[in-house]
Amino acid sequence: MERAARLAAHFPAPQGQAMPELEAQPTAARGGAGFNVAVLGAAGGIGQPLSLLLKLSPRVTQLRLYDVANTAGVAADLSHINTAARVSAHTGADQLPDALYGAHLVVIPAGVPRKPGMTRDDLFNINAGIVRTLCEGVARYCPTAWVALISNPVNSTVPIAAEVFRSAGTLSPGHLFGVTTLDVVRANTFVAEAAGLHPGEVNVPVIGGHAGVTILPVLSAVTPRISLPEDKARALMERIQDAGTEVVKAKAGAGSATLSMAQAAARFAEACMRAMSGEPGVVECAYVASSLTDLPYFASPLRLGPAGIEEFLPLPRLNALEKDNFERMKAELQASIHKGLDFARK
Ligand SMILES: NC(=O)C1=CN([C@@H]2O[C@H](COP(=O)(O)OP(=O)(O)OC[C@H]3O[C@@H](n4cnc5c(N)ncnc54)[C@H](O)[C@@H]3O)[C@@H](O)[C@H]2O)C=CC1
Numbered sequence: 001m002e003r004a005a006r007l008a009a010h011f012p013a014p015q016g017q018a019m020p021e022l023e024a025q026p027t028a029a030r031g032g033a034g035f036n037v038a039v040l041g042a043a044g045g046i047g048q049p050l051s052l053l054l055k056l057s058p059r060v061t062q063l064r065l066y067d068v069a070n071t072a073g074v075a076a077d078l079s080h081i082n083t084a085a086r087v088s089a090h091t092g093a094d095q096l097p098d099a100l101y102g103a104h105l106v107v108i109p110a111g112v113p114r115k116p117g118m119t120r121d122d123l124f125n126i127n128a129g130i131v132r133t134l135c136e137g138v139a140r141y142c143p144t145a146w147v148a149l150i151s152n153p154v155n156s157t158v159p160i161a162a163e164v165f166r167s168a169g170t171l172s173p174g175h176l177f178g179v180t181t182l183d184v185v186r187a188n189t190f191v192a193e194a195a196g197l198h199p200g201e202v203n204v205p206v207i208g209g210h211a212g213v214t215i216l217p218v219l220s221a222v223t224p225r226i227s228l229p230e231d232k233a234r235a236l237m238e239r240i241q242d243a244g245t246e247v248v249k250a251k252a253g254a255g256s257a258t259l260s261m262a263q264a265a266a267r268f269a270e271a272c273m274r275a276m277s278g279e280p281g282v283v284e285c286a287y288v289a290s291s292l293t294d295l296p297y298f299a300s301p302l303r304l305g306p307a308g309i310e311e312f313l314p315l316p317r318l319n320a321l322e323k324d325n326f327e328r329m330k331a332e333l334q335a336s337i338h339k340g341l342d343f344a345r346k
């Protein structure tokens, strides 16, 4: 189906309204009145605890919960919590416009999770289409929103989202993020355990992408500085790269990481809202369109500001082990990016 026809079929105007004229939300106005956040996939394993954490955020004034089913119960439940965020439920494609209209930040954990034995790429066939459809809605109903994409395979879904926005004429690369915060959270935790530090005081930059060898924790650039023998560094690196699979195996068919992911996504959402509010010095790693390497999408530490990505921090110097991993990730990451681009351009 031609793109315009597909858009019109999926997204009628919000109920009782003419198709809204979407004016850009001026960043200066953001924050003062709080943020309007939409969670797409809100009734799922990540969506529910993430929505709980966002309901607890003093920065959120409107929380829109969208899913294909079961949002009414989640919203009713959360709405009894005595915080200021107003919660609304939006179920099914015809309610997506109401969920999105006016959103400052859209967080997307919609899609299927892995089962044991699957790779993240095995999710592509189902999740690519879900992400494309949801992003077509974002392009139409909240084109200036920041988008934080959780749905796997992130290495491919972010290029898909970018192409949807590009062809809708709404692409703002500084507002589109693949959420890799869980890799940082895990790296901080495992390094703290290994070094006898408090996890809250450790910061590991994690670069590359979000699958196996493409997840590159730069252990030589950890703060505070720690020194690890190569065998220990290699083992830690591999544990961080396989941490998602560790959870998938432990859940034994019941899905993948949800609670730690919800916390990681809430941390990333808070960082976005702090940056939109003009707070200085907000730095997070995320997977974004990037020219730091030959790869067109790459995760690295970013300084965020009211306009989105304000600075790509220089990549940390890599030691021999990390350089070797970087070389090994390139082909896989490039292939995942192309797979996403090819899908979106069909
Ligand atoms: N980026 C990351 O670090 C991580 C990513 N993930 C990914 O997050 C995704 C979600 O995982 P879970 O929440 O555990 O899965 P889940 O199956 O528990 O929840 C997914 C939700 O998406 C909803 N959904 C499906 N199609 C939809 C559509 N077209 N529109 C709106 N909602 C739709 C489902 O109804 C369900 O409620 C998976 O793709 C998973 O691989 C998971 C953990 C970490």
Ligand SMILES: O=C([O-])CC(=O)C(=O)O
Pocket (backbone or CB within 6 Å): 113, 114, 120, 152, 182, 243, 244, 245, 247, 248, 256, 257
């Ligand atoms: O492993 C998975 O399928 C989910 C995920 O991305 C993670 O936990 O890092």
